[in-house]
Amino acid sequence: MNKLMSADIPRIIKSKILYAALLFTVFLGAASVLVVFTETDDKAAIFAVASNDMVMFLSTLFPVFSGGLSIILIAAEFSSGVIRNKFIMGHSRTSILLSWCALYSVTTIITFVVYFATFFLTLIIKGAVLPDDMGTVFTNIGIIFLFTMKFQLFCLLMTCIYPDAKMAVICYLLNNLTMVPLLLMFMNNGDSTLMKFLARILIFGYTAGDYTLLTKPDKPWLTAICIITLSAVYMILANAYFKRKDLK
């Protein structure tokens, strides 16, 4: 797997698509703060409002954006046929899949770091007051990162089923088409046990209502375990499917 990673990471780092995505991320990170400054001058309240807007973006657009980026980068292996070289060289299917998983993580981490760096930098430059409870903020960011990674693994599973750049559009549609019914479900029945459980594995449930990065999460460790478990299920399914898949 190390050989696969050492070959693919430089390829992705040099990819123009990644840099285009990062530019877009910088724009979004700055915009989600700057837009709030047009609404209010209260520098103490800016963070709460901006982080509320940001969470909306992080739960709806960011996973799809980050997942789409990964899908396009991996689908290039299929469209160019380079995937065949990996098989011919004797790399096992599981190690190829794990290397993709690592690549998905790399793209997510890079886009996440760039987004938050821009977000906080813009806040600081504009003179916004940062909250005292940064522990809660970082816990929430960590949980949202896990949700994003879970969506990445869902994208990986989908790539194994249909290895084409079009899958990025399919994942985008799947995410957005399920968003409204899920949000309505969580807003109407948010107190039921089932909904509370679902809120630990679905980002729309987790961030429903007046959620901001300052909202104290309920048992974040349990949410993390639930997300990681579901991610592992996606990974196992992707591996099972990929092992049986006939490639051309």
Place this chain on the structure above:
Amino acid sequence: MEYVLKTKDLCKHYKDFKALDGLTMNVPKGSIYGFVGRNGAGKTTLIRLVCGLQMPTGGEFELYGVKCSDKAINESRRRVGAVVESPSLYPDMTAEDNLRYQYRLLGMPDYSGIDELLKLVGLDKTGKKKVKNFSLGMRQRLGIAIALCGDQDMLILDEPINGLDPQGIIEIRELIIKLNRERKITFIISSHILDELSKLATHYGFIDRGRIVREMSAEELEAACRKSLRAEVTDTAALAMVLDKRGEEYTIIDDTHAEIYARPNISDLVFELAEENCKLSSCSEREETLEGYFISLVGGDSNE
């Protein structure tokens, strides 16, 4: 004879379609094995199975003595390079970057062999030109260079001259012969362009409807396709006696027919046969082309 690839009753079924239907073949070490068949006969399917892109649904194959069901098959595959259908290249990279990527995939400690490989395939002067701007022949040669990255013992080339111009065909042919002679690399070349294959191959496997219908060496094929005189006589024993006396090569086909691999003077032959109380009823010249031989093996129907 030592074989690098052996398949036994290999099957690959896609729902109701049998792409390979009990294929048995043996590829000798150091040979250029021409894998001949029409479109859809199962050539690419076999290559995909050997390369690990697909799993067989029945039968087995051995690559360098390791069975396909064995975990060590991945180790054997490292001795094989392949260009399946089209060369697998990143179009936005240069030839050198594509080779570097391949070197990293193989875990090679340095890139010292890249210049030599580029020179070997005649792409050492492509510089920063991206692969997407390469001609088909250049891509094919880069595909072969990539397949050679790990000092492979065997190369599998699937239709390597498809779409190439005459110059490109000559370049690929010369490269294959050079690699086979100088580096002792075994080649499996699938093709339906028989004329071109006959300039390279040392062994042949004829495939039709997922089965090998005949395996033979180039010498055997040459013998089967050589010029001959088909003679119909009343007594083949007498004909054999006359031809033995003349020291000419022949094959008795049945009681009345024989194949004579020479151009005897017909009048002399008729006279000598008459002395043995044998009559020459008819005589016709035959020359089997490779295409003709292939059609006689597999029939004229399409596989598609």
